[in-house]
Amino acid sequence: MQQTQTVTETGNRLLPEWRERLSPSKLSAIPGRYKLRRLYTRSHSKPPMREPGPPGGIAALQRSFSVFESFRQLRERRWSVFDIQYPVLAAFTLASIWIVEPAAPFIKTLAALGYFSLLLMPVTRQFFLPSWPIWTYLLYFFSSRFIPFDIRPEIFVQVLPALEDILYGTNFSNVFSSWTHAVLDILAWFPYGLGHFGLPAICSAIIFVFAAPGTLPMFAKSFGWLSILGVTIQLLFPCTPPWYERLHGLEPAQYGMQGSPAGLARIDALFGVDMYTTSFTTAPVPFGAFPSLHAADAILEALFISFCFPRLRALCVFYVVWICWATMYLNHHYAVDLLGGGLIAYAIFVVVRRFWLPRPQPGKKYRWEYEYIEVGAMRKNPALDEELGYRPVEGGEGGQPKHSAEWAEEFTVLDSFMHSASSSGSASPTASLLSSSSSSSSSPRSDRSGRRND
Structure with a gap:
């Protein structure tokens, strides 16, 4: 009963559209790996699911031409080692533009600025950023004819x-x-x-x-x-x-x-x-x-x-x-x-x-x-914790292994700026409930009778 009351109190703080999605009839259709009774037992970790998509659904398109919005997203982005691909692509692009003959520094500078502006404006970034390696390859392949023979x-x-x-x-x-x-x-x-x-x-x-x-x-x-x-x-x-x-x-x-x-x-x-x-x-x-x-x-x-x-x-x-x-x-x-x-x-x-x-x-x-x-x-036939991305590591309490979400967080770290809005999906319907239940289960709560549940 206490757990049911906790879920009810959490749902009252959700947005109206989420209350309907988290109703018992809706929750019954959620895959078994998102069952609530086990999600509360690992409140200190996060599941490997994507962040919610932009308002308007997964097919929403960016319409902004503001480059400053992209810079703001870059400042807020959680960087990963896999993001090294973007400096590498930039290096390939600049080197390819530079070796193309004839030498025309002013024209090449304008070309490079126009090229990178397509990657910074949200309205064009959503198409050119995911396909940036392809455009870099085409430029790289064409300009390779100008590499000096002696090197x-x-x-x-x-x-x-x-x-x-x-x-x-x-x-x-x-x-x-x-x-x-x-x-x-x-x-x-x-x-x-x-x-x-x-x-x-x-x-x-x-x-x-x-x-x-x-x-x-x-x-x-x-x-x-x-x-x-x-x-x-x-x-x-x-x-x-x-x-x-x-x-x-x-x-x-x-x-x-x-x-x-x-x-x-x-x-x-x-x-x-x-x-x-x-x-x-x-x-x-x-x-x-x-x-x-x-x-x-x-x-x-x-x-x-x-x-x-x-x-x-x-x-x-x-x-x-x-x-x-x-x-x-x-x-x-x-x-x-x-x-x-x-x-x-x-x-x-x-x-x-x-x-x-x-x-x-x-x-x-x-x-x-x-x-x-x-x-x-x-994985095939995994336990629930493994299916959510938790992997056992040594050093748990009472001889039991504890769980780490480092591997799971790799999914969300790479997603916010890499993918366009037109190809981003919304997270599972339980994502908001996970967030709220994590904060609620980490501190003592009081039921309606005034007793505290630790």
């Missing part, structure tokens, strides 16, 4: 063919491209020449509408950082692709040599247009065979789509196999390049899913149906 590393010609023989005993690219046909050219062109450039936008639209709020920013950040890391490896470890071995054998390669469209030249000849010949001949990174970003991007997209929509897993596997075959058939990548790109994509997805990726909820078809979101990896 670049040596181009490796024999490494990838040797690894191909060691790992597989044969050169799959030469095997698949030894016999060509116009039908096979079309089949390879669809995923390699069209899907690679258009599928990220299609996946983003599907994730935005049908996945849990907050999933799209994580997809955009993962895609951008994967591309940045891939281009960096290609610049530090330049390797010749299969088409170079076919044209020049194992002769040493030199910077300044033109690239090649390889099998895509047959597509240009088939349609009588210049879609790929010029772009691949003047590519900024002609010796960027390892890792294959075509395979890495496809695998990352397949992992996200499979996670959000498990029924599409077979289709995702088919597309990954399709584009991997196309890269080798068109003579653009070795099989070892596909392996390297796939491992990087999988590693990034595992980390993002473990800490930041919202979990899909059964029965939710559209993002607007989510009332709260749960972030991070979900």
Whole structure:
């Protein structure tokens, strides 16, 4: 009875709209991990759930152009070690703008100011901040052509063919491209020449509408950082692709040599247009065979789509196999390049899913149906405290382990400024009750009879 009275008194201090949500009929529909009888036993810790979304619902958009509002949010933000990504992105952006030729300091300064103003105005920040790694990658890739040749590393010609023989005993690219046909050219062109450039936008639209709020920013950040890391490896470890071995054998390669469209030249000849010949001949990174970003991007997209929509897993596997075959058939990548790109994509997805990726909820078809979101990896059959993010540590009273919420707080620390308002979800309906019950249970209370409950 005392606990029931405590809940009633707490509810009287809540806002009217929360009183209805916390009624017995509503609470009965809340998942079992939010049951009240156990939440009061750990009042000193916080559950790993997101902070409440902005007024107006999870689909509300920012309309302010005030840069000072962003500075105020930066001052109030609780910083984490993972926020180092933003200075790194800023460094990549400034360096990329600086090395672009011709040298025009005034124009470049204006470009940098305009670039960062898009990240500071709330009305544009909600779109450009989550996708900042993608824009940085595009600028980084374009400007890499202006890196001086004398400071670049040596181009490796024999490494990838040797690894191909060691790992597989044969050169799959030469095997698949030894016999060509116009039908096979079309089949390879669809995923390699069209899907690679258009599928990220299609996946983003599907994730935005049908996945849990907050999933799209994580997809955009993962895609951008994967591309940045891939281009960096290609610049530090330049390797010749299969088409170079076919044209020049194992002769040493030199910077300044033109690239090649390889099998895509047959597509240009088939349609009588210049879609790929010029772009691949003047590519900024002609010796960027390892890792294959075509395979890495496809695998990352397949992992996200499979996670959000498990029924599409077979289709995702088919597309990954399709584009991997196309890269080798068109003579653009070795099989070892596909392996390297796939491992990087999988590693990034595992980390993002473990800490930041919202979990899909059964029965939710559209993002607007989510009332709260749960972030991070979900354990199978966990105890309630473990499911809420508490992990046992040594040194508890009476020989029993006490609980720490340090791991759980990582979810909320990274959320306030990283995600846009359009992709933020509201917290669980019990979030306000947790806050009020935590403060009420930490101090003695009096029931209606005047007795004190310690």
